[in-house]
Amino acid sequence: MPKEALLYRVVDAEKKLVECLACPRRCNVVEGKCGFCGIRWNIDGKLYLVSHGLAIAVAIDPIEKKPLYHFNPGSMVLSIATTGCNWACTFCQNWDISQRRVIAGWKLDPEVVVKLAEAYGAHGITYTYNEPIVFIEYAYDIGVIAKKHGLFNTMVTNGYMSDEAIDLVAKFMDAATVDLKGHGDPEFARKLSSVPDTEPVFQAMVELKRKGVFIEVTDLVVPKYGDSIEKARKLARWIVENLGPETPLHFLRFHPDYKLLNVPPTPVEVLERHAEVAKEEGLHYVYIGNVPGHKLENTYCPNCGKVVVGRIGFDIVEWKLDNEMRCQYCGYRVNIVGKLYPTYKLSRFVYLPLDAFTEFVHVPEHKVREFVVKSIRSS
Ligand code: SF4
Numbered sequence: 001m002p003k004e005a006l007l008y009r010v011v012d013a014e015k016k017l018v019e020c021l022a023c024p025r026r027c028n029v030v031e032g033k034c035g036f037c038g039i040r041w042n043i044d045g046k047l048y049l050v051s052h053g054l055a056i057a058v059a060i061d062p063i064e065k066k067p068l069y070h071f072n073p074g075s076m077v078l079s080i081a082t083t084g085c086n087w088a089c090t091f092c093q094n095w096d097i098s099q100r101r102v103i104a105g106w107k108l109d110p111e112v113v114v115k116l117a118e119a120y121g122a123h124g125i126t127y128t129y130n131e132p133i134v135f136i137e138y139a140y141d142i143g144v145i146a147k148k149h150g151l152f153n154t155m156v157t158n159g160y161m162s163d164e165a166i167d168l169v170a171k172f173m174d175a176a177t178v179d180l181k182g183h184g185d186p187e188f189a190r191k192l193s194s195v196p197d198t199e200p201v202f203q204a205m206v207e208l209k210r211k212g213v214f215i216e217v218t219d220l221v222v223p224k225y226g227d228s229i230e231k232a233r234k235l236a237r238w239i240v241e242n243l244g245p246e247t248p249l250h251f252l253r254f255h256p257d258y259k260l261l262n263v264p265p266t267p268v269e270v271l272e273r274h275a276e277v278a279k280e281e282g283l284h285y286v287y288i289g290n291v292p293g294h295k296l297e298n299t300y301c302p303n304c305g306k307v308v309v310g311r312i313g314f315d316i317v318e319w320k321l322d323n324e325m326r327c328q329y330c331g332y333r334v335n336i337v338g339k340l341y342p343t344y345k346l347s348r349f350v351y352l353p354l355d356a357f358t359e360f361v362h363v364p365e366h367k368v369r370e371f372v373v374k375s376i377r378s379s
Pocket residue numbers: 020021022023024025026027034035036037038040085086133134
């Protein structure tokens with residue numbers, strides 16, 4: 001239920017003006033209003049995460065779906081999201097939840113989320129579908145309990161986070177998929193995602209890695225707007241120099257969605273060319289995503305070139321590494337963190353019957369104040 005945010009400061013107590021510190025937008029939020037993301041509200045001069053404890057989407061699925069190919073492969077994660085986002089991508093596949101500006105979701109306190117994960121066989125929690133930074137206090141409360149129960153935490157993020165958010169994330173997050181779009185190009189982000197600048201995303205990747213969060217990078221290749229080979233090369237070079245050549249990079253195929261319906265899916269040859277230049281720049285693990293059955297779903301040993309992890313879609317179909325993640329052919333140590341979970345052999349999509357034990361809450365804009373005040377009184 002609504003909780004006072006950790007990441008904000010009071011700008012003017014008399015005027016009840018606050019500044020949200022969660023992402024680089026640093027919204028100044030006046031009393032009775034919310035920031036850009038739609039879920040962080042100023043009520044009586046305090047900033048509240050109104051969707052704390054309200055999950056709009058919950059599912060159990062394979063970790064490879066995030067995609068995380070190099071972190072605890074074969075494991076199952078409970079994926080969770082709230083409404084709202086700090087970006088407004090015109091191609092968002094989850095626009096129905098990310099761009100929703102009402103507070104809505106299944107009532108799920110952090111303890112219950114962890115219990116659900118355990119009851120349904122998940123090994124970790126993933127904060128995903130919308131941008132987790134906008135609900136970071138909810139994620140943090142879940143994540144701390146999850147860790148105590150031996151579960152790991154991962155996030156799928158656009159990387160647009162403040163230094164304060166990075167510090168909080170580093171306290172409980174084990175791994176992150178940083179989702180670039182159009183090679184992280186600032187012009188692309190301005191035009192298609194309403195984001196002033198992407199420099200904070202690159203800084204966040206460096207900082208998260210420095211603070212011990214395992215990083216995989218994805219890049220959505222959008223025909224016409226974000227499919228430049230030279231920009232892909234520049235991105236690959238940046239990753240090699242700043243995150244290291246062992247960082248996995250996934251080029252993702254675009255599919256028309258939301259407001260970008262007039263752009264066709266990315267041709268597979270364009271993705272293959274992207275992968276080629278990324279390898280030329282020195283990256284060891286380059287993948288193509290959203291093309292099930294493509295040979296670049298596999299992990300190839302950087303030393304001997306043999307397939308060491310074979311994949312089809314989200315399934316692992318071949319495993320040629322020992323327990324220390326060394327190639328069984330040549331002994332090269334592949335950069336995979338954690339272990340292979342035996343659940344890789346199972347179907348890892350699990351349906352969660354939320355309506356059987358919790359209620360769906362919907363709070364229209366004009367009721368937010370009442371909802372916050374009532375929740376605080378009863379807590
Ligand atoms: S998290 Fe939301 S309210 Fe906070 S600065 Fe970012 S967009 Fe604004």
